[in-house]
Amino acid sequence: MLYQKILIIYNPTAGWRRRRKLNGFVNLLRSGGCSVSVLETTARGDAEQFAMNCAEMKIDCVVAAGGDGTINEIMNGLACHDINKQIPLAILPLGTANVFAFEIGLNLNIKKCADVVQSGCLKKIHLGTVNNRLFIQMAGVGFDAQIVSDVPPTLKRRFGKLAYVWKTLVGFFRYRLPTYTVSIDGIIHGAASVVVANGHFYGGKFVCAPQASVFENDLKVCIFKSQGGWNAFRYALGLVRGRLPYYPDIEVISGKHLEIDGDVNQPAQADGDIVANLPLSIEAGSATVNVMVPA
DSSP states (O other), X not given: OOOXXXXXXXXXXXXXXXXXXXXXXHHHHHHTTOEEEEEEOOSTTHHHHHHHTTTTTTXXXXXXXXXXXXXXXXXXXXXXXXXXXXXXXXXXXXXXXXXXXXXXXXXXXXXXXXHHHHHOEEEEEEEEEETTEXXXXXXXXXXXXXHHHHXXXXXXXXXXXXXXXXXXXXXXXXXXXXXXXXXXXXXXXXESEXXXXXXXXXXXXXXXXXXXXXXXXXXXXXXXXXXXXXXXXXXHHHHHHTOGGGOTTEEEEEESEEEEESOTTOEEEETTEEEEESSEEEEEEEEEEEEEEOO
């Protein structure tokens, strides 16, 4: 399907190399006969606001040009009104991890991304909510949320993934995190950390919950049972080696409604950004968005 009027919502904090990718992507769409406009964000929340206005602008297709945080904002904006939910969303991955791009099988090459906009398939993505905030891939409390909380935006822009690697290494020795009480569809569990997976991939092409899929209407809850820096290191190593789901002190449980409680000062992350503090209420399948995927 050829979309005549395309809006690209672009997060410019990515730097000049990614702007060059954006320009090449725009030229490919225009050479294919599309009318393309670009809106640049200047602050957190801009992408969501731009997406909320898409129906009024009579846009045929929205492109998220940025990372997973930008995609999260745009999906929140599209899903807030029934008329916006019908507008297809395409992705130009320009972020640090690009987890959602991997989730839908998107090639990072700009020509391939442009081909998806012009001739891809439309699929319905199921979103979860954490304290009324929609998320795409995952939400978490514990070690990973603390890492996200401790990486300032300036460090992330300058060093990308290395910023998270550095904070993770520091965290093995520094963090002393509490335990959490997790209710999954009414059944209580204890946890040292929790990752709620709506999608298959985590932090890039790493796998935390093999059965999770954004195309299905449920969540996979990863319960990390062992505390301490050594166990956090062991979990991180298992994630990198692809062995994490097979550890005996990790349990993956399907669920649709979760309550997570603990220290009220503890942060929670969703799609790589801090979105709330405890306590949390998390729901599966709270909204859907139509996304362009490779044919």
